[in-house]
Amino acid sequence: MKSSLKLALGLASAVVGSTVVSNAAHAEDLTLCWAAWDPANALVELSKDFTKETGIGMKFEFVPWTNYADRFLNELNSHGKLCDLIIGDSQWIGGAAENGHYVKLNDFFDKEKISMDDFVPATVVGYSEWPKNTPNYWALPAMGDVVGWTYRKDWFSKPELQKEFKEKYGWDLGPPATFDQLKQIAEFFQKRQIDGKTVYGASIYTERGSEGITMGAMDVLYSYGFQYENPKKPYDMEGFVNSPDAIKGLEFYKALYDCCTPPGASNSYMGEGVDAFKSGQVAMHMNFAFTWPGLQKDENVGGDKIGYFVNPKGPGGAQFAQLGGQGISVVSYSDKQESALKYIKWFANKDVQAKWWSLGGYSCLNAVVKDPKFPSSQPYAQTFLDSMAIVKDFWAEPSYAPLLQASQKRFHDYVVAGQGSAKDALDGLVKDWTQIFQDDGKM
Amino acid sequence: MLNRTAETVARATPEPLARKVRGISDKGLAWLFISPTILLLLAINIFPLFWAIYLSFTNYRANRPNEVVKNLGFANYQRILGDRDVWIAMQTTAHFVFWTILLQTLIGFTLAWLIDRKFRGHAFWTTLILVPMMLSPAVVGNFWRFLYEPQIGLFSYVIAFVSGIPPTSIQMLSNVSLAPWSIIIVDTWMWTPYVMLICLAGLRSIPEYIYEAAEVDRASNWRQFWSITLPIALPFIMLAVLFRGIENFKMFDMVNLLTGGGPGSTTEVASITLKRQAFESWRTGYSSAFAIILFVAVFGLANIYVKALNKVKQR
Numbered sequence: 147m148k149s150s151l152k153l154a155l156g157l158a159s160a161v162v163g164s165t166v167v168s169n170a171a172h173a174e175d176l177t178l179c180w181a182a183w184d185p186a187n188a189l190v191e192l193s194k195d196f197t198k199e200t201g202i203g204m205k206f207e208f209v210p211w212t213n214y215a216d217r218f219l220n221e222l223n224s225h226g227k228l229c230d231l232i233i234g235d236s237q238w239i240g241g242a243a244e245n246g247h248y249v250k251l252n253d254f255f256d257k258e259k260i261s262m263d264d265f266v267p268a269t270v271v272g273y274s275e276w277p278k279n280t281p282n283y284w285a286l287p288a289m290g291d292v293v294g295w296t297y298r299k300d301w302f303s304k305p306e307l308q309k310e311f312k313e314k315y316g317w318d319l320g321p322p323a324t325f326d327q328l329k330q331i332a333e334f335f336q337k338r339q340i341d342g343k344t345v346y347g348a349s350i351y352t353e354r355g356s357e358g359i360t361m362g363a364m365d366v367l368y369s370y371g372f373q374y375e376n377p378k379k380p381y382d383m384e385g386f387v388n389s390p391d392a393i394k395g396l397e398f399y400k401a402l403y404d405c406c407t408p409p410g411a412s413n414s415y416m417g418e419g420v421d422a423f424k425s426g427q428v429a430m431h432m433n434f435a436f437t438w439p440g441l442q443k444d445e446n447v448g449g450d451k452i453g454y455f456v457n458p459k460g461p462g463g464a465q466f467a468q469l470g471g472q473g474i475s476v477v478s479y480s481d482k483q484e485s486a487l488k489y490i491k492w493f494a495n496k497d498v499q500a501k502w503w504s505l506g507g508y509s510c511l512n513a514v515v516k517d518p519k520f521p522s523s524q525p526y527a528q529t530f531l532d533s534m535a536i537v538k539d540f541w542a543e544p545s546y547a548p549l550l551q552a553s554q555k556r557f558h559d560y561v562v563a564g565q566g567s568a569k570d571a572l573d574g575l576v577k578d579w580t581q582i583f584q585d586d587g588k589m
Numbered sequence: 590m591l592n593r594t595a596e597t598v599a600r601a602t603p604e605p606l607a608r609k610v611r612g613i614s615d616k617g618l619a620w621l622f623i624s625p626t627i628l629l630l631l632a633i634n635i636f637p638l639f640w641a642i643y644l645s646f647t648n649y650r651a652n653r654p655n656e657v658v659k660n661l662g663f664a665n666y667q668r669i670l671g672d673r674d675v676w677i678a679m680q681t682t683a684h685f686v687f688w689t690i691l692l693q694t695l696i697g698f699t700l701a702w703l704i705d706r707k708f709r710g711h712a713f714w715t716t717l718i719l720v721p722m723m724l725s726p727a728v729v730g731n732f733w734r735f736l737y738e739p740q741i742g743l744f745s746y747v748i749a750f751v752s753g754i755p756p757t758s759i760q761m762l763s764n765v766s767l768a769p770w771s772i773i774i775v776d777t778w779m780w781t782p783y784v785m786l787i788c789l790a791g792l793r794s795i796p797e798y799i800y801e802a803a804e805v806d807r808a809s810n811w812r813q814f815w816s817i818t819l820p821i822a823l824p825f826i827m828l829a830v831l832f833r834g835i836e837n838f839k840m841f842d843m844v845n846l847l848t849g850g851g852p853g854s855t856t857e858v859a860s861i862t863l864k865r866q867a868f869e870s871w872r873t874g875y876s877s878a879f880a881i882i883l884f885v886a887v888f889g890l891a892n893i894y895v896k897a898l899n900k901v902k903q904r
Contacts, residue, residue, distance in 0.1 A: 216868060223652050245655055354851040409739040412763035412852050427740075544653065548870035555674075555854060563765050563853025585648070 174485050175203040179218055179229035180472075182208035184440050185289055188505035195501070196492050202485050211416065212356065215547075222247040222477070230480040231489055233288050233472045236272045241544035242475065243276040248284040249476040254487055255283060260494050266290060268537045269510035273473030278542060285473025286490050287510035289436070292533040293365045293468040295328075296423060296441055297321060297430045299453035301340055310334075321455035325366060325398060328430070328458050332406035335429035347406030348430040349422040350399075352562055353415035359561060360540065360553040362432060363399045365468045368538050369460030370395025381583050388572035395460065396568040400561045412562045423447060434470040435533065438526040439506040454529035456536070469537035471508070545582050552578035645878035652871040665878035675879070677854065678862040685773065685858060686837045690830055692777045697784025698826060702818075704785070705792040715789075722782040730846025733775045737761040737847075765855050768848050772856055776843055780836075784829040791825025792818065824902045831894055838887050859883055 178193070180186050186208045193204040207228060209217045215235065221228050222242065234242060242248045251274075255262070262270045262283060269287035276284055301307065302319050311319040315330050322328040332347025339345075351362025364372070371391025376382035386392075403411075408427050411418070416433055420440070423431035424447055442448045457467040474493060476486040492498060499511040503523070508530065509515060521528040541549045553575055560571035583589040613621070645665055649658045669675050704715050721729065736744040745756040761771040795817065803813045841860040844850060850857035850865075863883065867876035 219652060223654060225654075241652060245653060354853075355849045409757040410760050410763050412760070413849060547652070548872065551865055551870045558851055559853035562763070562851060563855055565765075565853055 174201070174482065175205050176230040176482055176485055176489060177205045177207055177228060178231040178233070178489075179207045179209075179221070180233040181214040182210050183436065185436050185507045188502070188507045191505055192498065192502055192507070193489075195498070196489060199492065200485075200488060202488065204489075215356065219547075222479075225479045227477075227479050227481060229477045230482045230486045231474060232477050233474050234285070235472055236469060236539055237542050237546040237550070239273070239276045239284055239473070240542045240546065243282070243284045244544045246478055249478050249483060249487075251283045251286065251476070251490070252281070254490070258491050258494075260286070260491070264512055266510045266512060266515060266534055268469065268534055269471065269473075272469045272537065272539045272542075273471060273510070276542065285475040286494055287471075288474035288493070289471045290508040290510040290515075290530070290534055291434045291436050291469070291471030292530070292537050293361060293432060293470065294435055294438075294457060294529055294533045295321075295430055295432055295455050296438065297453045297455065298426075298428075298447065298451060300451040301335070301345075301429055302453070307334075321453060322458050324459045324461070325369065326461070329398070329402055329406065332402065332430060336406045341426075343426065345426065346408040346422075346428050348402065348432065349411065349414060349419045349428045350402060350407060350432045351415055351419070352403060352407070352411060352558070353413050353418075354554060354558045354562070355413075356415070357540075357550055357554065358413075358415035359557045360550060361468050361470070363396060363553075363557045363561065364538075364540065365432065365457055365466075366399045366402075366460075367392055367395040368466035368468070369457065369464050370398065371460065371462065371464065374541060381580075381589050383576045383579055387576050387579065388569065391460075391462070392572055393568045396557070396560065396571060399557075400564075400568065403561050435508060435526065435530050436470070438530075439524070442525060452525075454526045456529055456532045466536050466538045467533045469539040471510075543586075545586050548582050549579055552582070641877040641880060644874050645881050647874040649874045650871050651873045661874065665875050666882065668875065669879050669882060674854070675859075675862065678857050678859045681769070681856065682838060682840070682858045682860075684769065685776075685840060686834060688773045689776045689780070689837050690833055692773065693781045693784045693833055694826060694830055696777065697781045697829065698788045698822075700781065700785040701788035701792055704789060718785060719782045721779045724779070726779070726842040727846065729775060729779050730843055733771075733778075734762070734847055737771055739763075762848055763852055765852055768852055768856050772844055772847055775847065776837065776840070779843075780833060784826075784833060787825050787829040787832075788822060791822035794825075795821045824898060827894075827898045827901060831891065831898065834894070835887060835891060838883075 178189070180189070186206070190204075190206055193206075197203055215238075218229070218232060218234065219238070220226075222232075222245075232248075234248075239248075243250075254260075262274065262281070265274075265287045269290050270283075271278055273287045274283045274285045276282055302321075308319045311331075311334055314334065317327070319331065319334075322331055328348070334347075335345055336347040337344055351358040351365075353359055371389055372395055373386040373389070373392075374383070376386055407414075408422055411422070414422070416437065419431055419433045420437050422428045423433075423441065424444055426447060438454065441452055444452075457465065459465040474490060476483055476490065480486055493502075494511075496511060496513045499509040499514045500517075503509040503514055503520075514520065515531060515534075521531065540546065543549060556571040556575045556578070559565045560568060566574075580589060646660055646662060647658050648661055650656065700718060704711050704718075724732075733744075736742050739745050739757045739760045742756075744761065745759040748754065748759050749756040759767075761767045799817050800813060803817060808816070839860055840858055841864065844856055844858055844861055845864075848856045850861040859879075860883075863876055863879050866872045866879060
């Protein structure tokens, strides 16, 4: 009886003790929130070094892209404590700063001697600053990303195709320098038989639900002359959003969709694009650069079979690309802000950034990307650098969500559903955006 | 003797429970038991409704908690009723409701009528027909999305096989004309069994002797159908139409999974527009007003319909 009692007491104290120890060990665990994608897996790997160095454990809350904005914006709006650190989308900066969701990092940067001059300028503007182009920092550039293109180098280098292409178009088949060339290549490959399989020209963004078609169409529109607003008068959009050049750009995007995409590609975004390229359906593939490490490693289409090129030039020679990517911020509702700031300090370190790049993340630190060895470090490194030099981003206004929804609707109605003209779509967009800024009291 | 018996009975009868609980009447005890349910109902049904009504008169946005909430009066309602896109979404909804109800009622009633013949194996076929209804809409949506896939989908191949059109030309979800029908087909496939079940209950409720009397009067099968089967089953059919009508007016999951409202806004029903305004554009006040308008519309139409249903039942 006595021994049974001792055993029971022993077990009970062991259970209680282990719980206490376990709670103590996890008291400083940080939760980092991000999208569920390849770079997130790389960050998990990278963060093990942080835990080794500081003893602070890292937990991760990754949500698929389709629910990423809904899930985390809800969390921030409800002042939730789930995330200590968040890698939020570039468009969120304005709203997150104005609504007090993120901790302002200026004092911390000054104290820790973290200089924004050490980061690629476009990423600082895109991921960290609000208001834009002012030294008010709400995030550390974490994951550089930009829309670019991959192509089937093995198909492009087939002698019979090169010959046929040259005869038809008068120039050598290769990565296109202009959008006109891109369309010619796409038309050339559309419904062609390669290795006994029907292939198609290009996979482009057409997704309606979140931000897909806007990211894709903007990629073309910028280089055709689209501007969000009059550079001399904020929120003055008439003649800029719907300029004749912007109209031509949108007409081009529709023509590309009509002529050269695979059947049924009416709701295609990052995942569908990767699937189309990996399954050997398309000759060219528009997507964010984060997909490139995975494609490079792919047994069927990677290695020597894949090539990369920067978003081509528009008819007037202008060349821009849609900015993607995110900065890492400390959530102002977190109880562990000190530890979270420790993580930011650790993440800004040059060696950590170098390892981040080697694991498949895209560093924004000049010391990494301007290293002479960087362009040859990966087959896509140079294309990434060139692309990051020409980026433009969507509105980062606090009202970015309705602004985005308006463009999603107008672009999809015209490009995919074929309703109205490009002029109607862009005139309508000016109307929608004007209404949103009027509601915000900005006009 | 009688008094003694009455006393014995009174002693044997248990005292009302309430009397045992100090100072609480039977009515009070009943309220005590029912109050948690009422409180829960008020918290999750009534309070949100009144809160939504209040928000519908404001410019409140859930993603801008620090902003001053202004009272806009009826401005949100005015804006919704004057918004061309909202009316298009309502038309799209009406189109879906009309066609899905028509097809589901016709096919559902026909199936019920055939099953009611009680042929050999009718129980097996009844169970088989009910399978789609038992599946989750998420599963059905994804399943049909693959079936409609123009390059690998079975649906496209079957149509191509029958019609001779290349399968890649049959783009059910991308084509503006076909996309609405792609949703109508799936909804009909999934919910016709439900209509069939209700109609079957109606048909089984018809007493056999009425048909026997009709046989004696030498009424033809057609005459029996028009004069006996249809009138008696009509309230059941109308009930099925009411249930499906209310459900399809709110249709969301199937459209969201299959087309997401696209291509363009071709299949954007009212519930999708509402979700976009509420949870993507974060116009909480505006979307509350929209939700109230939809609620009033469904409630009003359902009321008119129920009155008609009652008249049919009384005949």
